[in-house]
Amino acid sequence: MNAPFLFIILPLFLAGLLLLFQNQKFNTLAACVFSILLTLVAWLVPMDTILTLGNWSFKLTTTFNVLGRHLILASGDRSLLVLIYGSSTLWFAPSLATRATHRLIPLGLAITALLVAALAVDPFLFAALLIEMAVLISLPLLSTPGQRPGRGLIRFLIFQTLAMPFILFSGWLLAGLEANPGNVGLVQQSAILIGLGFAFLLAVFPFYSWIPMISEESSPYAAGFILWIFSTVTLFFGLGFLDRYAWLRDSPSLGIILISAGILMIVTGGFLVGFERHLGRIMGYAVIMGNGFSLIAISIGFASGLNLFFMLIIPRVISLLIWSFTLTVLKDDHPSLFMDDLKGLAHSWPYAASGLVLANLSLAGMPLLACYPSLQLIWVSLATRSLPALIWVLIGGLGLFISALRTILGFVTSRDEFSWGSRETGLQRIFLVVGIATLLMLGLFPQWTLLLWSHLPNMFTHLGQ
Amino acid sequence: MLGIINWVTLLLLLVTTVGLLLHQDWRWGVGFLAVQYIGVFWLVQTHWPITMAAVKLVTGWMVCVILGMGTLRAGLSSELEPSRPQGRLFRIFTSGIIIAATFAISLRASAWLGLSLQLSWGSLLLMGMGLLQLGISAQPFRVILGLVTILGGFEIIYASVESSVLVAALLSVVNLGLALSGSYFMSMSEDENL
Numbered sequence: 001m002n003a004p005f006l007f008i009i010l011p012l013f014l015a016g017l018l019l020l021f022q023n024q025k026f027n028t029l030a031a032c033v034f035s036i037l038l039t040l041v042a043w044l045v046p047m048d049t050i051l052t053l054g055n056w057s058f059k060l061t062t063t064f065n066v067l068g069r070h071l072i073l074a075s076g077d078r079s080l081l082v083l084i085y086g087s088s089t090l091w092f093a094p095s096l097a098t099r100a101t102h103r104l105i106p107l108g109l110a111i112t113a114l115l116v117a118a119l120a121v122d123p124f125l126f127a128a129l130l131i132e133m134a135v136l137i138s139l140p141l142l143s144t145p146g147q148r149p150g151r152g153l154i155r156f157l158i159f160q161t162l163a164m165p166f167i168l169f170s171g172w173l174l175a176g177l178e179a180n181p182g183n184v185g186l187v188q189q190s191a192i193l194i195g196l197g198f199a200f201l202l203a204v205f206p207f208y209s210w211i212p213m214i215s216e217e218s219s220p221y222a223a224g225f226i227l228w229i230f231s232t233v234t235l236f237f238g239l240g241f242l243d244r245y246a247w248l249r250d251s252p253s254l255g256i257i258l259i260s261a262g263i264l265m266i267v268t269g270g271f272l273v274g275f276e277r278h279l280g281r282i283m284g285y286a287v288i289m290g291n292g293f294s295l296i297a298i299s300i301g302f303a304s305g306l307n308l309f310f311m312l313i314i315p316r317v318i319s320l321l322i323w324s325f326t327l328t329v330l331k332d333d334h335p336s337l338f339m340d341d342l343k344g345l346a347h348s349w350p351y352a353a354s355g356l357v358l359a360n361l362s363l364a365g366m367p368l369l370a371c372y373p374s375l376q377l378i379w380v381s382l383a384t385r386s387l388p389a390l391i392w393v394l395i396g397g398l399g400l401f402i403s404a405l406r407t408i409l410g411f412v413t414s415r416d417e418f419s420w421g422s423r424e425t426g427l428q429r430i431f432l433v434v435g436i437a438t439l440l441m442l443g444l445f446p447q448w449t450l451l452l453w454s455h456l457p458n459m460f461t462h463l464g465q
Numbered sequence: 466m467l468g469i470i471n472w473v474t475l476l477l478l479l480v481t482t483v484g485l486l487l488h489q490d491w492r493w494g495v496g497f498l499a500v501q502y503i504g505v506f507w508l509v510q511t512h513w514p515i516t517m518a519a520v521k522l523v524t525g526w527m528v529c530v531i532l533g534m535g536t537l538r539a540g541l542s543s544e545l546e547p548s549r550p551q552g553r554l555f556r557i558f559t560s561g562i563i564i565a566a567t568f569a570i571s572l573r574a575s576a577w578l579g580l581s582l583q584l585s586w587g588s589l590l591l592m593g594m595g596l597l598q599l600g601i602s603a604q605p606f607r608v609i610l611g612l613v614t615i616l617g618g619f620e621i622i623y624a625s626v627e628s629s630v631l632v633a634a635l636l637s638v639v640n641l642g643l644a645l646s647g648s649y650f651m652s653m654s655e656d657e658n659l
Contacts, residue, residue, distance in 0.1 A: 067631040129635035136642035140649060149650045154608055157646065158599055161612050164639070165592075165619040172626040 003047055004064035004071035007038060007081055008117045015110035027105040028096045035089040035109075042081035047074060070122045079455040080119065080236065084229075086452070087317050088112045091225050094321070094435075097427040098328045104222055107141045110134075111226075115233040119240070125171030127237055128164045131201065131230075135160040138226050142218040152213025159200045159207050166197030174245060187247060194241065194248070195257070202234045204295075205264040208288045212276075215284030220331060223280070224324025227287045228317055235294055235309070236459075242298075243460040258299035259385075263392050265292030270399030279330075279337040279356070282403050283323050286363045289400060290316050293378055296393070300381045306463055308378055310453040315362065315370035315442050322435040323359035326352040329428055339410040346411040351424045351432040353411045357404055362439050364400035370442035471508070471583035478504040478587050482594035483560045485610055486601075487553060491536045494610055499529040501591075505617045508587050509624040517633055521620060524637040528613055528644040535648025536606060556601070563593040580625055591618025609647030613640055 047060045064071040114134040118127035170193035273285035297309040329352045346353040362369035382390045481501040502525025510518035571586035598611030
């Protein structure tokens with residue numbers, strides 16, 4: 001048995017197969033069972049070790065050859081595989097309870113497999129091509145059937161496509177740099193190309209305009225999934241760069257660049273979200289700010305900062321999942337997600353309204369909610385490095401908090417025609433209650449996620465040590 | 466002799482990129498793109514074996530076919546986009562700026578990359594004109610033309626530094642994927658019109 005075949009080729013094959021079936025329930029169940037199996041295999045089965053089950057023995061090998069290059073999934077990648085396929089299962093399962101996501105299962109599975117391939121390919125710079133392929137596959141998922149593609153979708157395609165040449169070309173420069181490490185000019189050129197490539201890929205300021213646009217135009221659930229998986233994989237891809245190139249890792253200006261980019265994303269995102277009236281766009285800005293926090297975490301210091309970055313991943317995915325799920329539930333009934341059109345909604349959609357507000361507050365760093373412990377640690381670490389930077393970050397975070405308060409105000413503003421009741425379906429209620437409980441539990445017991453991310457640093461040879 | 470053919474190819478790229486920008490009719494657009502891929506193929510084959518470089522030509526023409534069929538099916542009109550810089554004079558002027566700028570950059574880039582001037586100018590010209598196309602149009606068809614033009618330019622320069630079969634295959638898939646996306650976008654616009 002071959003690990004890249006199991007975690008990349010097989011999911012791609014299944015995704016293709018599921019495209020042929022129109023039964024959403026069957027597709028969702030098949031994808032969930034498959035993703036859970038992959039998660040369990042990644043968790044329990046060691047790689048490159050002979051395992052014996054009765055008379056049957058097998059070994060999960062790490063390398064798969066494709067056209068003279070390799071896809072490699074080593075033991076150190078097992079935690080990442082658990083994280084990615086486990087989170088994908090969490091995204092796939094609630095799609096049963098919504099109407100607007102029938103393409104999420106096959107396309108989502110294919111995107112997940114391609115992005116895992118992007119992290120597994122050797123030479124790793126070819127990942128840019130695989131990420132671009134995932135971008136192309138995600139276009140039908142983000143588009144609304146029967147409607148002209150929106151500006152956000154076009155901009156998403158343009159920016160992600162422009163990232164690819166920069167990353168690929170920087171790879172060539174980096175190879176030259178390895179042969180001639182003293183060449184300062186080459187260092188600067190490589191740094192500029194990598195910086196531009198990642199700015200496009202991760203939607204760093206000022207290239208993030210497509211995120212709120214997509215959150216407004218597309219199905220919120222599909223948008224949430226895409227925004228989560230692309231930002232997570234891009235950040236891991238970026239860490240791969242830092243791990244491989246000592247000159248980049250040890251560069252004194254790297255920390256300043258990362259922290260500046262992170263603060264800019266949080267402050268501008270926070271400023272804009274404070275005035276935003278569309279609930280989908282608010283989620284988009286929250287994603288931008290979350291990416292900003294991740295950059296700040298990485299900039300803090302490579303051993304402790306990396307742990308803060310890993311610690312933030314799971315609360316972020318849970319919060320974003322609940323947020324996009326509640327938006328989808330609401331959008332099924334109210335096509336417009338502008339605050340003015342959703343007044344008094346808490347009276348008729350109490351579970352969805354509560355989930356949305358709590359997810360918003362969690363990403364804003366509200367105490368007792370999932371993201372608070374990791375954000376609080378980031379704030380504390382930032383305070384020891386630069387107090388003005390912390391003040392800017394808190395000001396930015398205030399914007400998201402204000403938007404949550406405005407949402408609450410809109411949701412509870414009474415209108416005569418609303419009467420108390422719950423219009424969510426039973427399944428939606430179950431998912432929402434479990435989600436809200438998870439948000440609260442992770443806020444109270446953040447150590448529960450430790451098991452999932454504590455081995456992630458093993459992926460990196462230099463950074464994690 | 467090869468040098469002269471390279472100059473002719475460069476001239477061909479210049480004509481096709483400016484033509485792509487000036488002509489609003491999709492038939493001309495697809496035609497110019499198909500000719501442009503001949504230029505890309507020729508410049509790529511200076512560094513790659515001709516059999517591998519032919520992949521660019523075949524892929525490029527498949528891109529043209531997909532875009533052409535998508536447009537035909539969607540019944541895209543050749544109407545100008547409202548509220549965009551439309552004037553032919555404006556387009557010629559901006560094309561002139563891009564041609565001049567890419568020439569200036571390619572003088573240094575050719576020395577830096579160790580490429581001939583024709584190759585570096587051809588590559589940068591395609592990238593610059595593709596960016597211009599993206600900058601002045603929001604129509605899916607035009608956006609895809611811009612993106613594949615940029616990629617064509619990039620592929621010329623990248624062929625000189627990387628000759629991996631996997632990269633060639635993945636770049637082909639990306640080009641075809643872009644064309645399919647364009648075709649899909651146009652079919653969505655068609656659905657909306659129905």
